[in-house]
Amino acid sequence: MERNLKNVLVISFGFLLLFTAYGGLQSLQSSLNSEEGLGVASLSVLYAALIISSMFLPPFLIEKLGCKWTIACSMCCYIAFFLGNFYSSWYTLIPTSVILGLGGAPLWSAKCTYLTIAGNSYAQKAGKIGRDIINQYFGVFFLIFQSSGVWGNLISSLVLGQSPQQVEISEEDLKCCGAYDCITAAANNTTAFKKPEMTLVYTMLGIYTGSGVLAVLLIVTFLDQIKANEVESEKETMKKESPLSLVLATFRLLKDKRQCFLIPLTMWSGFEQGFLAGDYTKSYVTCSLGIHFVGYVMICFAATNSLCSMLFGKISQFTGRKVLFSFGTLINLSCIIALLLWKPHPSQFAVFFIFPALWGMADAIWQTQTNALYGVLFEKNKEAAFANYRLWESLGFVIAFGYSTFLQVYIKLWSVPAACIVYGGNYHSKNAPVCECKSSRGRGSKGCTMAEDHNTKDTLKPLVFRLHDSVPKMVREVLMERGWSEFDKRQQDKSDWNLYWRNTPFHVTDHRNIKPWQRLNHYPETVKITRKDYLARNLKRMKGIYGSALYEFSPVAFIMPNDYVKFIAEYSKERQSQGRKSSYWICKPVNLSRGRGILIFQDIKDLIYDYVVIVQKYISNPLLISGYKWDLRLYVCVTSFCPLTIYTYEEGLVRFATEKFDLSSLDNVYAHLTNTSINKFGPSYKKDKVGIGRGCKWTFSKCRSYLRSIGVDDLLLWQRINNIVTLTLLAITPSVPLTHNCFELFGFDILIDDKFKPWLLEVNCSPALHLDCSIDATVKKGLLHDVIELLNYKQIDTLRQSKGVRTKASCASNHRLNALSLLLYNLSWKLQEDHLVKRP
Template sequence: MGDVDALKVAKRRVYKNIIVLGLAFLLNFSSYITAQALQSSINLEEGLGTTGLAVLYGVFVVSNLFLPKFCIRNFGCNYTIAISFIGYAAFAAANLYATWWTIILGATLCGLSAGPLWTSQSTYVTQIGRAYSSDSGELCEDVYTSIINVLAGAIGGNIASSVLLANVDNTTYVPVTELVRCGADFCPADYNATNDHLTRPPQETIQILMVIFIALNILSSILVIVFLDKIDYDKKEESSKAHPWENNEKTPLMNSENKRNETRNNSAASFDYDVSGHFKVRPGNDCDSSVKVVITANDHTEKAGIDVIPEEKVTSSGKLTGSVKALSTKVGNEDQIKLSWAERLRPELLIATVKLMIDVRLMLIIPLSLLSGMLHGFSTAELTQSYVGCREGIWMVGYIAMAAGVAATLVSMAIGKIKSVARGVSFITAIVMSAASLILALVWKDLHAELYILFIISCLVGAGDTALEMGLSTTLGIQFIDHNEAAFANLKLWQSVGSAVTFAYSTYVCMYIKLYIMLAVLAVGTVCIILLEIINWRNRRSYKML
């Protein structure tokens, strides 16, 4: 098989896995997003729905720090994703009979599943993109953009499919005295049950919806187990093949552990070096670790189990040019490679995540990560309750969510086509649309106006949130290429914090105050992301001058 044919096969397999993963997320989040969007309306009494969501995202923060590394190491990305989908089914099951203990229990199980799910998904997609980029020569950023575009479109599309499940009829008349309390002036703490638009649908209708949701969660889990190619972190294959997908092998090239093993067996690099300097040698394109080599004037080289032999002698200029080969790599006892359960349970991702927080680049990304979570909370709880449910009724929630899904899909596809400046376009789109949606929601007082205003707000929120998610994911995947898991864990951590805080104060704070808070976070995040781009530009400029 020629190189061109091999690349075609690799590309087909990459997109096959992305389609399978996207379809699985489509099914799973068709269930979850609809159930989540209805919480603030169907479980309005005493703030049960929003409290459950606050617990869910609070647990998400904890699970995101402690569980992903453990789950990925022991179960692999595939089974971690599949098992996590079952955790989402528990949230739907809790709504079959909504009480405080069922909702809190279901939210806790879903939150525990969310951390490993999103880290596994991000790790899987990033490694697929990096592997194909390495083989094809395409820029990693181009691959990340196209892949995340597919997933963002799928997740946006699943909201559109949810309308078929959330169409609960509730078209009663509400007096003007109640409508004026909707929108930005809606205060859940002062709410009374005189607005029939927010009356809970019949229990039988809710149970039918939740049974369908549970079936979708289970189907998505089966889809991943059966059709998604595996990445086995613990499998240590030694192969000299150019591509492991030949001969129907299922373990992709992007496996980090396999890269390290391949490096131990065949490591070579050509470069110019000083006679007595310390150098980092990266045998592969994306090797996770580096080797420090010490070369002295008498050609003696030593470094903890690695022998390096220069091909040429020192020249009169004090330099020598050649290649070095690692003849032996002593990694210690096999028991040190196979980690014990105690070692596997160590919160390594927590440590890596916290360490990464002191990186200035990540600090500058945190405000927009928080905003992403807050926008998610706004679109799934605040908008559906304060604007849609209060003004039109719960039956309209699905249609408004459909508009957001369509807008998100179109925006993600459009941004993905502009490959050369995709990150910049993502952030500009996110900032402009998010600001427009929040300002419009704040100033719109005439709720007797045409219904299309609600659709415009929903579309702006959906498009802005999706563009922001694409920009953040792509930026982290490129900025922290050697620390993907910790970087994506930080993203989900701060998104979860934003969502949890939004849901936590949802019952106690009026809508206009929430809008001002989000606008303030947006302003800070915009300044920070501009500073990050300036830092990156200066670093690239300095590198070119060397």
């Protein structure tokens, strides 16, 4: 926590120093460089360049430089803009505005990416919900960052206020202030618009430039480097993308409807900031009080913004974002209506500060919640997501500054309420697929309402889940993200739930009493393949019915002590055929998991057991990667046994042993077993292993790429693995009772030998869903989201609302179809078995 917090503070104070300078200078542009609208024109060009930058630069720079150096280099672009203001003209301000715009998008994208990765990294280590830590980090950042407006504007007001000139504004000039600001020379001829002495301007610009240089030095010196494709606990390499793919990442994200719905909301963030910086400061403050009061007024905005940023970051966990966005919209609309009616006058001194204070409160909502929303919704594509954020926010700035010199303020004020209603109201659209975090009734957990599972117009009640105490936290987190509420037996009816998830089988009465709108995550009788001895019996039975060629994917197995005589006969036969040298065998307890109690032996005198075990031929010729043994954890979801409906997850885990395979040391569990629960305690687990990397896991995608690189037909191999899954499940399909509203998530463990033949090692009930590394988070979270999608709860829950009754289907002919499937697979298997070879 200390290291992550230190980095958050370094970024926060770096941005504080940089935007102390930029924020103060931006507030003065419309007043300081008012000739021919140079100031607002430079800001419009700046944000137009920021749009171009958002489209192309952030993913590319973050990939090439990393977050730290992207932040440092982008800050230098801001310093160039500060230098351009020393001699403000169209030839200096416009080019330096372009430079700043090009550096702006990478700066903010790298910052948001860094904070999101740091938040997820700490949450994974601490076992907390990632979005909550991200919200807190963004809250800390904006608490510190938003105070930059205080210091930047304080500097400008203190420096420019040293002018000995006394500004006196006539009543005639005041008529051209406020909502009916005159776009005429008369307005520019008021004493309020007179440019300060250049010595004071140069002093102020020197302070701003020095602040920017200090920001760069702070980042370069104290910020730890962190790449966008790693977390602190374990640095796993992601797939490399071509530069062209990185450039187009921003555009590709626009295909996501969630991003499209966020565009108006993001544009509003720039629109409302642009109005305050470009129009309120010039037409209300400078026009009525003088340019040296701009800083003091904007301090009020910044101070309120800073305090409310931290406050709303915490409140959002309890109220949800919709409540906060509604509150922000209400504040903005109230201020706009008041600004339309108000005639500013120096005698109403306090009112000049009330409006920016309220505006800062609303802006704190837009900034903290929109940034956090992007981080949560687009966790797997952070760079492109935050680039889109800067793109559309910048477009709002361009619009606000672009028409600043062409329209009177009252016209802009009439357009702003419409934009506020459209932009803020779009978030509440029933089709908007955004995340809504709120407090749950159960155990105080936080949740997120996602459009995929819950829509307030489609259902009268939220979807509800029940969890057994032993279920991993990730299951609760994913369901919360999808908008579910946790069942509370103290407040809810005992049948008022949709999903009951537990790691152990359900009692027969649970299946008997299930309601049409409910789902259990286990079928009865699936223990017949998830317990090792039952699996061996059923596969042996199927082999006798359909032939050994079809079911040769399972090693020869003996259940001890019942098959002791048979094992001795096989052992002696093997030993005689190999010249008194026996084969290798593996002994496993039938009802234990995670590698517990496993023994690998060659001499029968080493076989010792005190309970029921299964003894199998040990596959002594596994396919190795850089000398390390590995196997596959394939996730399989069965949504029906009548008819048999199987889904194999396209991604999965490749689990490695952490020491090189060696048959001369059978007692070395780190060389022969791939279980993470064992290898994470090995001496080589955290070391960078040649060809493997740190840790002990890959994804399927990476493994398949490796297999293709050595000439293996991975598609054919994948088909044979799917055949194993189907044939195994067919072995128990006739014996599974006709039970509705169940599903089962299996973990199939598959080993590939050096002949590229897949072997079934075992089938796991309730495969481990704990998160040990970043690859676990990538694979298992996506898996759970897909499983919930398969269950189609949005449709099923209508039965819960209407108390409807589902009609039971007949499965009389289903098992005959399964038998036919076996015959077809028999043919398919024989056609494939000779073709899974290395391509020349």
